[in-house]
Amino acid sequence: MYLIGEALIGSGNEIAHVDLVIGDKNGPAGEAMVNSLTQLSIGHTPLLSVIRPNLMTKPATVIIPKVTVGCLEDANKIFGPAQTAVGRAVADAVEEGLIPEDKVEDIVILASVFIHPEAEDFRKIYQYNYGATKLAIRRAMEEYPPASKVLAEKDRGTHAIMGFKVVRLWNPPYLQVALDLDNFDEVERIINSLPDRERILLEAGTPLVKKFGVGVVSRIRELRKDAFIIADLKTLDVGRIEVKMAADETADAVAISGLGTIESIEKAIHEAMKQGIYSILDMMNVDNFVEKLQSIRYKPDIVLLHRNVDLETMAAERGEELGEVTEWGNINQIKEILGKRKLVAVAGGITPNKVNMALTNGADIIVVGRYIIGSRDVRRAAEDFLEHMPQDPDTMRLALDEDESI
Numbered sequence: 001m002y003l004i005g006e007a008l009i010g011s012g013n014e015i016a017h018v019d020l021v022i023g024d025k026n027g028p029a030g031e032a033m034v035n036s037l038t039q040l041s042i043g044h045t046p047l048l049s050v051i052r053p054n055l056m057t058k059p060a061t062v063i064i065p066k067v068t069v070g071c072l073e074d075a076n077k078i079f080g081p082a083q084t085a086v087g088r089a090v091a092d093a094v095e096e097g098l099i100p101e102d103k104v105e106d107i108v109i110l111a112s113v114f115i116h117p118e119a120e121d122f123r124k125i126y127q128y129n130y131g132a133t134k135l136a137i138r139r140a141m142e143e144y145p146p147a148s149k150v151l152a153e154k155d156r157g158t159h160a161i162m163g164f165k166v167v168r169l170w171n172p173p174y175l176q177v178a179l180d181l182d183n184f185d186e187v188e189r190i191i192n193s194l195p196d197r198e199r200i201l202l203e204a205g206t207p208l209v210k211k212f213g214v215g216v217v218s219r220i221r222e223l224r225k226d227a228f229i230i231a232d233l234k235t236l237d238v239g240r241i242e243v244k245m246a247a248d249e250t251a252d253a254v255a256i257s258g259l260g261t262i263e264s265i266e267k268a269i270h271e272a273m274k275q276g277i278y279s280i281l282d283m284m285n286v287d288n289f290v291e292k293l294q295s296i297r298y299k300p301d302i303v304l305l306h307r308n309v310d311l312e313t314m315a316a317e318r319g320e321e322l323g324e325v326t327e328w329g330n331i332n333q334i335k336e337i338l339g340k341r342k343l344v345a346v347a348g349g350i351t352p353n354k355v356n357m358a359l360t361n362g363a364d365i366i367v368v369g370r371y372i373i374g375s376r377d378v379r380r381a382a383e384d385f386l387e388h389m390p391q392d393p394d395t396m397r398l399a400l401d402e403d404e405s406i
Helices: 028-038 072-095 122-141 147-153 184-193 206-212 216-223 239-248 262-275 289-295 309-317 331-338 352-360 378-386
Strands: 002-009 016-024 050-052 060-065 107-113 174-179 200-204 228-235 253-257 278-282 302-305 343-347 365-368
Touching (some): 002 122, 016 028, 016 122, 050 072, 072 122, 107 122, 174 228, 174 343, 174 378, 184 206, 184 216, 200 216, 206 216, 206 228, 216 228, 239 253, 239 262, 253 262, 289 331, 352 365, 352 378
Parallel strands (some): 174 200, 200 228, 253 278, 278 302, 302 343
Antiparallel strands (some): 002 016, 016 107
């Protein structure tokens, strides 16, 4: 047997986080236990868990402090409430049948325990560590979580201590607002006017980046820290450098020009993969973009089917309907080339009455510029598009995740 469990319970400085390993006494877990008790380190001295002095728990359990024990006051928290909490949680796990009673002499438990140096309430330290230990044991014995749970949660979970949310595009469709401006005061006004919705993506447009540099991404981040921000660099060459620059400024995605060479595009996409951000391949003015996409070894996360603004303006001057010149191509074919979980964005004079057609044809992201940023009522203009989309992905989510089914 070799099982791993983890649990976090509580709040404030008394919060408890327990990582544990349950394994055979005669296996790696038993060897690790002996090593921990015989190879001590300053401030992290392991100790056996006891119900009370002179009564160790079974299975034999060693507690390993995660935080350096720097004084007698810190030691009292470990040797008092935490030690008792772990010991009783293990004993109760046996009594409740989580751990088979006939196995208690055959296995050992190694529990890594977090105690905040500023924790003060011994009752809470006990309560939270008891709950975290028993939950970690249950999870270990039931081999929780299953891979399906991890895959379902990986793009939507938020770690409380981070203080911000990393947005992943796991549940389209989305509305991408293209901030194609050269005035940051206007950018600030627009962002402050937009609804605070998960389905809104913010694009630092090419004019904005050209005037203020890629550092404008960080300035946008200050206005809306949890937003998904795209740096529309339209990278043609030295893609690795430009993508890294954008990532350093906290961009969530970088737009790469499809007009670049295959080698340049692949280097830029590879760097985006390395930096952990999305790559967007902008197919503006690219002839035979399906063939070009097929020839790229590293596929982008998003393909943007984009109509040139100048072309739209000329068409409007000729009295043509913009919809007549907006060509997105075969979106489903592109998705087949891209593979699973890749997205397609469409742009080019899209108005609210075109949203349903775009979504029906398979578009995942609707890119809108002038209709929103040129509107006197930015919020209303954005809502004109959002009303064609579902609620935000996590709108109906419970305050506390229901991890284990009962």
